[in-house]
Amino acid sequence: MSTLSAPGKVELAALGSVSAEAREAGHATLRRLLRLRWGVGAGAVLLLIVATSVFAGWIAPHDPLAVDIRHRLTPPAWMEGGTTENLLGTDQVGRDLLARMIYGGRVSLLVGITAVLMSATIGVMLGLGAGYFGGNVDWTIMTGVNVMLTFPFVLLALAVIAVLGPGLANMILVLGVAGWPIYARVVRAETLAIREREFVLAGRALGMSHARLVFRQILPNLVSVIVVIATLQVAQVIILESFLSFLGLGIQPPTPAWGNMLGEGRLYMLNSWWIATFPGLAIFVTTLVINLMGNALRDWLDPHLKL
Amino acid sequence: MRRYIARQLVQLVVVVLGISVLAFAILHVLGDPVLLLLPQNAGKEEFERYHRLLGLDRPLYVQYWKFLSRAVVGDFGKSWYADTPAFKLVVERMPPTIYLTFSGLLVALLIALPLGTVAALKRHSWVDSLCTAVAVAGQAMPLFWLGIMLIIVFAVRLRALPASGYGTWQHFLMPAFCLGAALAPITMRLVRSGVIEVMNMEFIKTARAKGVAEPMVVVKHAFRNACIPVITVLGLQFGQLLGGAIITETVFAWPGVATLTVESIRNQDFPVVQCAVILLALLIVGVNLVVDVLVGLIDPRIRAA
Numbered sequence: 201m202s203t204l205s206a207p208g209k210v211e212l213a214a215l216g217s218v219s220a221e222a223r224e225a226g227h228a229t230l231r232r233l234l235r236l237r238w239g240v241g242a243g244a245v246l247l248l249i250v251a252t253s254v255f256a257g258w259i260a261p262h263d264p265l266a267v268d269i270r271h272r273l274t275p276p277a278w279m280e281g282g283t284t285e286n287l288l289g290t291d292q293v294g295r296d297l298l299a300r301m302i303y304g305g306r307v308s309l310l311v312g313i314t315a316v317l318m319s320a321t322i323g324v325m326l327g328l329g330a331g332y333f334g335g336n337v338d339w340t341i342m343t344g345v346n347v348m349l350t351f352p353f354v355l356l357a358l359a360v361i362a363v364l365g366p367g368l369a370n371m372i373l374v375l376g377v378a379g380w381p382i383y384a385r386v387v388r389a390e391t392l393a394i395r396e397r398e399f400v401l402a403g404r405a406l407g408m409s410h411a412r413l414v415f416r417q418i419l420p421n422l423v424s425v426i427v428v429i430a431t432l433q434v435a436q437v438i439i440l441e442s443f444l445s446f447l448g449l450g451i452q453p454p455t456p457a458w459g460n461m462l463g464e465g466r467l468y469m470l471n472s473w474w475i476a477t478f479p480g481l482a483i484f485v486t487t488l489v490i491n492l493m494g495n496a497l498r499d500w501l502d503p504h505l506k507l
Numbered sequence: 508m509r510r511y512i513a514r515q516l517v518q519l520v521v522v523v524l525g526i527s528v529l530a531f532a533i534l535h536v537l538g539d540p541v542l543l544l545l546p547q548n549a550g551k552e553e554f555e556r557y558h559r560l561l562g563l564d565r566p567l568y569v570q571y572w573k574f575l576s577r578a579v580v581g582d583f584g585k586s587w588y589a590d591t592p593a594f595k596l597v598v599e600r601m602p603p604t605i606y607l608t609f610s611g612l613l614v615a616l617l618i619a620l621p622l623g624t625v626a627a628l629k630r631h632s633w634v635d636s637l638c639t640a641v642a643v644a645g646q647a648m649p650l651f652w653l654g655i656m657l658i659i660v661f662a663v664r665l666r667a668l669p670a671s672g673y674g675t676w677q678h679f680l681m682p683a684f685c686l687g688a689a690l691a692p693i694t695m696r697l698v699r700s701g702v703i704e705v706m707n708m709e710f711i712k713t714a715r716a717k718g719v720a721e722p723m724v725v726v727k728h729a730f731r732n733a734c735i736p737v738i739t740v741l742g743l744q745f746g747q748l749l750g751g752a753i754i755t756e757t758v759f760a761w762p763g764v765a766t767l768t769v770e771s772i773r774n775q776d777f778p779v780v781q782c783a784v785i786l787l788a789l790l791i792v793g794v795n796l797v798v799d800v801l802v803g804l805i806d807p808r809i810r811a812a
Contacts, residue, residue, distance in 0.1 A: 305602065347526055349746070350788055355784055355787060357790075476659070487647040
């Protein structure tokens with residue numbers, strides 16, 4: 201990627217007219233501010249989604265598992281045949297779609313956050329090790345990264361689920377264990393650079409242990425990078441989780457999850473489009489606001505960070 | 508150049524070995540094939556008999572060596588479900604997956620090249636803002652949901668296109684668009700930043716100074732050079748593209764490797780899953796190698812790195 205961001209670019213731009221450059225800089229600042237504002241807005245929406253999932257028991261208008269065959273496949277309230285009783289309509293066995301969507305958020309957020317915590321921990325440890333020790337340790341870990349990055353994440357998750365069997369715990373495990381390479385790669389590159397800085401050399405001269413150098417001197421400098429990647433990864437994990445559930449390999453029905461609702465809704469899309477549409481919309485909005493927040497976070501923490 | 512290719516080949520061998528270890532470990536370390544093969548109520552003696560029969564009582568490295576030496580000649584064992592060699596089943600399903608992948612790539616390029624170039628040339632214009640918006644939305648869009656929405660609109664409501672299946676060019680439209688839409692955002696950003704960078708280069712100034720017409724400058728001088736990073740990154744993204752093809756296949760019931768893999772997982776047909784995983788990974792590694800060599804040929808600076 202280094203060819204993309206050659207430092208020569210800036211100097212070449214300086215040859216152009218000064219006013220154009222100043223305008224460019226002004227635009228950049230404006231863009232940054234705009235993105236931060238977007239980020240705050242996105243954060244507010246995300247907070248709302250988290251709150252509805254956490255307090256689902258109080259907010260949801262119905263029991264998400266309550267079957268009501270007489271009112272099956274009711275369209276949303278604004279359509280002909282819809283009632284205000286079921287604002288977003290009901291599914292194939294008459295369960296309230298809105299209630300299931302609110303509860304479904306729990307699964308996505310839980311899987312997203314726990315899996316990311318797991319993979320970030322593994323990836324950061326390996327990345328620190330590879331970058332700090334170099335040599336054979338580095339070679340082994342980076343080969344592992346290359347192997348893992350060659351596999352499409354989806355394929356790996358499918359293969360492991362095939363052996364372990366579907367379910368919430370297995371899915372968190374798969375997504376948590378398989379997601380580490382991206383952290384390892386970035387943390388390694390950063391560690392390589394920081395390792396040579398004066399304060400680390402000074403620490404070493406003072407006789408600090410490896411552990412102290414790595415965790416107290418190097419790691420604190422990497423926190424913002426890790427936070428940004430982790431935020432963006434939560435969105436990726438949520439999409440993947442819902443895909444596995446969509447295939448019937450993740451969260452099993454009747455437990456509501458956006459993915460398996462979408463999978464069930466697919467069978468009824470000929471006449472009842474709403475069953476598949478709304479859960480997908482929920483996934484889309486959630487990942488969108490997480491991405492926006494991640495981008496804003498990146499600009500706020502370190503505008504030069506390129507990921 | 509020869510050393511460059513040799514170095515790439517060594518790396519390739521290491522990665523392929525790593526993949527084989529991973530594919531082996533998933534079945535033999537994480538799980539127990541016999542557990543998947545026998546019914547749950549089978550007795551202890553049955554389990555042990557099958558363990559011996561399949562050679563699972565031997566040390567892991569012996570089992571791995573056996574697995575590897577067979578896999579090299581394309582022997583992944585028989586499907587537990589269909590009584591055909593797993594290799595044959597997977598290879599038969601390969602072409603549709605490859606066609607889908609490349610038509611997705613084509614769609615992505617058709618969207619990304621013009622939009623990215625215009626966005627770069629007219630920075631901060633409405634086209635540029637539109638591109639940013641599309642890119643942000645595109646990256647958050649779950650591919651399988653987009654596919655279903657397309658089916659609902661174009662197959663169910665408008666009855667314009669077949670909802671699923673394979674055969675005619677109409678069958679290609681929705682899956683290819685779906686996959687292309689997933690790849691377009693990142694491609695667009697690459698094209699944009701590539702063109703912006705190249706347009707600031709000295710040789711563009713030279714071209715302009717000697718009076719080359721502006722469209723010519725863009726097409727002949729800027730565009731070609733901007734393509735190098737795009738090719739590199741797209742080549743490296745091939746795995747992700749194939750991952751997207753897997754998702755797309757399952758939505759449109761496309762008769763490719765991914766659909767076969769998901770079916771095989773449902774049937775607990777592990778030899779087929781293993782074979783599919785390895786062959787797809789090999790395909791990715793192969794494409795990456797070709798791209799690396801191609802880029803090395805085009806751009807001597809990379810060879811040296």
